[in-house]
Amino acid sequence: MSSDRVIKLLREAYADEIETVMNYQTNAIVLDGVRAEEIKGSLQADIQEELTHAEQIGQRLKQLGARPPSSMEFTPRQESLQPPEDSTDVLAVINGVIDAEEAAIATYRDLIDAATEANDPVTEDLAVTLLADEEAHRTEFRGFRKEYRND
Numbered sequence: 001m002s003s004d005r006v007i008k009l010l011r012e013a014y015a016d017e018i019e020t021v022m023n024y025q026t027n028a029i030v031l032d033g034v035r036a037e038e039i040k041g042s043l044q045a046d047i048q049e050e051l052t053h054a055e056q057i058g059q060r061l062k063q064l065g066a067r068p069p070s071s072m073e074f075t076p077r078q079e080s081l082q083p084p085e086d087s088t089d090v091l092a093v094i095n096g097v098i099d100a101e102e103a104a105i106a107t108y109r110d111l112i113d114a115a116t117e118a119n120d121p122v123t124e125d126l127a128v129t130l131l132a133d134e135e136a137h138r139t140e141f142r143g144f145r146k147e148y149r150n151d
């Protein structure tokens with residue numbers, strides 16, 4: 001029932017979610033200044049959501065007879081989300097977050113297609129839910145970007 005492509009995308013998505021947790025956490029700690037407070041709070045809220053996403057994906061992998069990846073299999077991808085040299089450069093972090101959310105959106109769209117093709121409606125349903133969450137995150141950070149660009 002499960003296809004290799006579904007498993008591959010679920011494993012990639014799991015690794016991306018964990019990398020997102022790491023980078024959101026690090027940026028939430030590193031950023032300084034009054035203007036960063038709102039962003040830090042939003043990152044902290046999203047960390048919990050992304051961690052829940054990872055868990056849901058991991059459980060789905062298990063149900064399909066597979067496993068989520070662990071650290072020795074991990075390849076980092078979020079170059080633009082590394083904490084900026086200038087710890088008050090909030091816009092750099094906002095842009096990095098938008099890149100990460102767009103990558104997640106692309107992965108969940110691919111997963112929806114793969115799951116449909118594999119006749120796997122449970123994975124498809126999960127991917128649709130996660131896609132909706134990532135689109136909401138992107139909208140929130142696009143809003144922040146508008147404001148910070150205007151300063």
Ligand SMILES: [Fe+2]
Nearest residue numbers: 017050053104
């Ligand atoms: Fe996520």
Ligand SMILES: [Fe+2]
Nearest residue numbers: 101133134137
């Ligand atoms: Fe997200």
